[in-house]
Amino acid sequence: RPSPAVRRLVCCAQPPSKPPNVVDVLRTRGLIQDSTAATEQLRQLCDRPLTVYTGFDPTADSLHLGNLLAILALAWFQRCGHRVIALLGGATAKVGDPSGKSAERPVLSDQAIARNLTAIEANLRQVLDRSADDMRRSSDVDVQPFVVLNNHDWIGQMSFLHFLRDVGKHARVNTMIAKDSVKTRLASDDGISFTEFTYQLLQAYDFVHLSDTLDCTLQLGGSDQWGNITAGTELARKIRSRTLHGITFPLLTTADGKKFGKSESGAVWLASDKLSPYQFYQYLFRTSDDDVIPFMKRLTFMPLHEIERIETEMKSDAYQPNTAQKRLAEEVTRIVHGQQAVDAALAATAAAAPGSKAVLSVDALEAIASDMPSASFGKEELVGVGVVDLMVKGGLQKSKGEARRLIRNGGGYLNNVKITDERAVLANDDLVGGRLALLAAGKKNKLLVRVK
Numbered sequence: 001r002p003s004p005a006v007r008r009l010v011c012c013a014q015p016p017s018k019p020p021n022v023v024d025v026l027r028t029r030g031l032i033q034d035s036t037a038a039t040e041q042l043r044q045l046c047d048r049p050l051t052v053y054t055g056f057d058p059t060a061d062s063l064h065l066g067n068l069l070a071i072l073a074l075a076w077f078q079r080c081g082h083r084v085i086a087l088l089g090g091a092t093a094k095v096g097d098p099s100g101k102s103a104e105r106p107v108l109s110d111q112a113i114a115r116n117l118t119a120i121e122a123n124l125r126q127v128l129d130r131s132a133d134d135m136r137r138s139s140d141v142d143v144q145p146f147v148v149l150n151n152h153d154w155i156g157q158m159s160f161l162h163f164l165r166d167v168g169k170h171a172r173v174n175t176m177i178a179k180d181s182v183k184t185r186l187a188s189d190d191g192i193s194f195t196e197f198t199y200q201l202l203q204a205y206d207f208v209h210l211s212d213t214l215d216c217t218l219q220l221g222g223s224d225q226w227g228n229i230t231a232g233t234e235l236a237r238k239i240r241s242r243t244l245h246g247i248t249f250p251l252l253t254t255a256d257g258k259k260f261g262k263s264e265s266g267a268v269w270l271a272s273d274k275l276s277p278y279q280f281y282q283y284l285f286r287t288s289d290d291d292v293i294p295f296m297k298r299l300t301f302m303p304l305h306e307i308e309r310i311e312t313e314m315k316s317d318a319y320q321p322n323t324a325q326k327r328l329a330e331e332v333t334r335i336v337h338g339q340q341a342v343d344a345a346l347a348a349t350a351a352a353a354p355g356s357k358a359v360l361s362v363d364a365l366e367a368i369a370s371d372m373p374s375a376s377f378g379k380e381e382l383v384g385v386g387v388v389d390l391m392v393k394g395g396l397q398k399s400k401g402e403a404r405r406l407i408r409n410g411g412g413y414l415n416n417v418k419i420t421d422e423r424a425v426l427a428n429d430d431l432v433g434g435r436l437a438l439l440a441a442g443k444k445n446k447l448l449v450r451v452k
Ligand SMILES: Nc1ncnc2c1ncn2[C@@H]1O[C@H](COP(=O)(O)OP(=O)(O)OP(=O)(O)O)[C@@H](O)[C@H]1O
Pocket: 054, 055, 056, 057, 058, 059, 065, 066, 067, 069, 070, 097, 220, 221, 222, 223, 224, 225, 250, 251, 252, 253, 259, 260, 261, 262, 263, 264
């Protein structure tokens, strides 16, 4: 298929089509919580290409599902023809954002920050590059490459005196202590360190710096960032007499109301070495019926009319349970890990399904390994050994008698194929990839056997 540029030439040199106003996109998808201007003023501001940024502190070695909301908000700006900056907080991570935190953050070593920076940049690229490529393939909107910056490049050089004179002098402590992030911590027994107290000024300085150097006029962030974003708009007004804007989106919360975060246990990581694409897919597949439609609007690029159609279908008697969840899981996994990962997750899900007859691959078995008990044996303890013995040794059945009865009643399976003979032995060919086999007692009770 010819590139958009070539298509434009062929199609009588038509100008690129005008993308929708990003404010309408964000608003209709539930991605605006607060903003520094009323909707109409924001629409006017976004009616021509502008530069927008969001910051990510490298406080862990992966971003998570909550951060995906911020990345997708940036992607919507990119898809609507704006220039986007993803800012890595190499400097701010050393200080620690008190927003939404009830206690002081631990100090990270320079090595840990450097490792996290590389990992987080990879997460951003894996989503934003793919989104931009998809967009370039499917429309003629002028999608600009996104820019990644690290605030250590300017804050790292700044002297303390410079900071006190050029930034601190223009900030009122009264205003600073009124921010939610500080107010809550001041009320706690441990209070807040001077370091974390100054965080908002560093983020404010970033905004002014990006507006000076790259004409960035808008900052996005989760609702926990409102205080830091407005610290930037206030500073710009004071030291540059300039009006900058901010938009926040509501935080993505778990079913029990907790913010998805990297510091929370059980984070839904975007990095595949911390959470496999299959587990990522499974997590989304388990979304409740109440959350599935809002998640589709906020975490996918699916057109709204399609989401609304699914919402209507969910209310009909003919609706197959979990169809919407499957679609959500596929779309979000594709955005984060790509189509191949979706195909692999679907194959693994089919392999693990109760009563599955799916032909097994090594990848599928490895993907589902964490979902079921497993047992490892030397190859000589497996090949030529009776499946009845293996079922008992692996803990799938309590006794050989029980295992025999199971097979006689048609409930024993090896690699998703019914075992018809209770004297059957495991052959070399039964080891998928020469190292894995799946034994099952009934439809759900499965055991993964591995060669040690
Ligand atoms: N659950 C969430 N829903 C929506 N946005 C989020 C969520 N968690 C973080 N963000 C947003 O992602 C951006 C980067 O946040 P940050 O790097 O501090 O992650 P974090 O998960 O909040 O980290 P930590 O748990 O260490 O506070 C911010 O704009 C933040 O508001």
